[in-house]
Amino acid sequence: MLEETMACLGCGYNNGPDFYNSAEEEKIARTRNKQICKALKEYRRQDLRKLKLLLLGTGESGKSTITKQMRIIHINGFETRERIEKILDIRRNIKESMVVILCAMHELGIPLEHAQNSHRMERLLQAADTQDPASITDDLLEDIETLWRDSGVQECFSRSYEYQLIDSAKYFLDKLHEIRQPDYIPSDQDILRCRVLTTGIQFIEFDVHDAGHPVSFCVYDVGGQRGVRRKWIQIFDSVAAILFLADVSSYDQTLREDNEKNRFLEALEIFEQVWKNRFLRSVSILLFMNKIDILAEKVQRGRCISALTDRHPDIFPNFETFTPSSAEKCEFTGSYQRAEGDGRKRRMSRGSKSSETNSDLVKTAVYIKHIFMKIVKGELELTPTAEKLSKDWHQTHVCEYFYTCAVDTNNVQHVLDGCRTLIIRKHLERFGII
Ligand SMILES: Nc1nc2c(ncn2[C@@H]2O[C@H](COP(=O)(O)OP(=O)(O)OP(=O)(O)O)[C@@H](O)[C@H]2O)c(=O)[nH]1
Numbered sequence: 563m564l565e566e567t568m569a570c571l572g573c574g575y576n577n578g579p580d581f582y583n584s585a586e587e588e589k590i591a592r593t594r595n596k597q598i599c600k601a602l603k604e605y606r607r608q609d610l611r612k613l614k615l616l617l618l619g620t621g622e623s624g625k626s627t628i629t630k631q632m633r634i635i636h637i638n639g640f641e642t643r644e645r646i647e648k649i650l651d652i653r654r655n656i657k658e659s660m661v662v663i664l665c666a667m668h669e670l671g672i673p674l675e676h677a678q679n680s681h682r683m684e685r686l687l688q689a690a691d692t693q694d695p696a697s698i699t700d701d702l703l704e705d706i707e708t709l710w711r712d713s714g715v716q717e718c719f720s721r722s723y724e725y726q727l728i729d730s731a732k733y734f735l736d737k738l739h740e741i742r743q744p745d746y747i748p749s750d751q752d753i754l755r756c757r758v759l760t761t762g763i764q765f766i767e768f769d770v771h772d773a774g775h776p777v778s779f780c781v782y783d784v785g786g787q788r789g790v791r792r793k794w795i796q797i798f799d800s801v802a803a804i805l806f807l808a809d810v811s812s813y814d815q816t817l818r819e820d821n822e823k824n825r826f827l828e829a830l831e832i833f834e835q836v837w838k839n840r841f842l843r844s845v846s847i848l849l850f851m852n853k854i855d856i857l858a859e860k861v862q863r864g865r866c867i868s869a870l871t872d873r874h875p876d877i878f879p880n881f882e883t884f885t886p887s888s889a890e891k892c893e894f895t896g897s898y899q900r901a902e903g904d905g906r907k908r909r910m911s912r913g914s915k916s917s918e919t920n921s922d923l924v925k926t927a928v929y930i931k932h933i934f935m936k937i938v939k940g941e942l943e944l945t946p947t948a949e950k951l952s953k954d955w956h957q958t959h960v961c962e963y964f965y966t967c968a969v970d971t972n973n974v975q976h977v978l979d980g981c982r983t984l985i986i987r988k989h990l991e992r993f994g995i996i
C-alpha cells in the first residue's frame with residue numbers, strides 16, 4: 563500500500579509494464595523505492611517512540627512549574643547563567659506583589675501600622691507602572707522589605723483571596739533579605755516559585771528509560787488564561803497524553819482575567835471541555851489535582867470550600883455529610899505527606915487539633931476528586947453545549963488522577979514515574995503495537 567502511494571506521488575517505483583525505458587532503469591527505481599519505504603517506516607517508528615505530552619489547565623494552575631520540574635528531574639536542571647537570568651523575574655515578582663498588596667490596602671481601607679512607612683509606599687506606587695528593570699533598585703527593595711514587616715501590610719496579605727496576588731508572594735517577600743544580596747543565586751525552589759505568565763507555545767524534549775528502553779518525550783506547555791487558550795488546538799495532533807493541571811486550592815478566588823468568575827468552577831468547566839473534546843477521544847488524560855500544600859494552608863486557616871458548595875448545591879451536593887472511604891483517605895494522605903516532607907508529617911500526627919485539620923483537608927481533597935470523577939463518568943454536566951458521551955467512551959478514553967504539589971520535586975518525581983508507564987502502555991495500545 564505504502565509503495566503504491568509513493569509511486570502515485572511520482573517519487574518511487576511504478577510496476578506498470580511500459581513505464582521504464584530499460585530494465586536497468588526499472589532496477590534503479592525499485593531500489594530507490596525500497597530505500598524511501600524503509601526511511602518512512604523508520605521515521606514512523608521513531609515518531610511513535612517520541613511521545614508528545616500536552617500540559618493543559620487554566621492560568622496559574624502550575625503547568626510551567628511542572629515543565630521546570632521535568633528539566634530538574636530528566637534534564638540537567640538549570641545552569642548558573644539561567645539562574646542569574648531569573649533574578650530579574652524574581653525581583654519583578656517581588657515588586658509586583660507589594661504593589662498589588664498596597665493597592666488592595668487602599669481598596670479594602672486597611673491603614674499602615676507605621677505612618678512613617680507612607681513615604682516608602684508612595685515611592686513604590688510611583689514606580690508601579692515602570693517596566694524598566696533598572697527601576698527595581700536596591701533602595702526600592704529595601705522599602706519593600708520594611709513594608710512587608712508592617713502589620714497593616716500583613717493584614718491585607720491575609721485577605722489576598724479578595725484580590726489577585728501571585729501564590730509565591732509570601733515565599734519571595736519572606737526571603738527578600740537574601741535575594742537582595744549581591745552574590746544571590748536562585749535555588750531550584752526559587753526558580754520553581756518564580757511566576758512568569760506563558761503566552762506562546764513552549765516545549766521541552768528529554769529521554770527516559772522505561773523497562774530498559776529509551777523513550778523520548780516532547781512536552782508542550784501553553785498559556786492557560788482565556789485569551790491564549792485558542793492556541794491549544796494547534797498542538798492536539800498525535801498527542802500521547804494530556805497532563806491536565808487543576809488548582810484545587812482556588813475555590814475562594816476569582817479569575818485574574820474575569821473578576822466575576824470563580825477560579826475552581828472555571829477549572830472544572832475547562833476540564834469538562836477537554837475531556838469531551840472529540841479530537842482528544844483516544845487520548846489519556848492525567849489529572850493533576852495541584853497545589854495541595856496551599857489547599858492545606860487554607861483549610862487550616864478555616865477558609866474551606868463550603869462557601870462555594872453552599873452557593874452551587876446543584877454542582878457540589880452533600881459536602882457537609884461527605885465521608886471519604888479509608889482507601890481514599892490513605893491515597894490522599896500518602897501524596898500529601900510525600901509533598902510536605904517530614905516536618906509536616908510530624909505535625910499532622912501530633913495532637914487532636916492537627917488531626918482535626920487533617921481530616922477536613924482529606925475530606926475536601928477527596929470531595930474535589932469526586933467532582934472531577936463525576937465529570938469523567940458523565941454524571942455531572944456543567945456546560946450544556948459540551949458533547950454527549952457515547953456508550954463506549956471509556957473503552958479508549960482514560961482519566962487517571964494524582965494529588966500534586968508542583969513545587970515539590972519528590973512529589974512530582976513520584977507522580978511522573980507513575981504516569982510514565984501508563985502513558986507508554988496506552989500509546990502502544992493505541993497504535994496497535996501491544
Ligand atoms: N505553593 C505552590 N505553588 C505552586 C504550585 N504549583 C504552582 N505554583 C506556583 O503558582 C504560580 C503559577 O504557576 P505556573 O506554573 O506559572 O502556572 P501556569 O499554569 O503555567 O500559568 P499560565 O502560564 O498563566 O497558564 C507559580 O508562582 C508557581 O510557583 C503548588 O503546587 N504549590
Ligand SMILES: [Mg+2]
Pocket residue numbers: 625626627758759760783784785786
Ligand atoms: Mg505557564
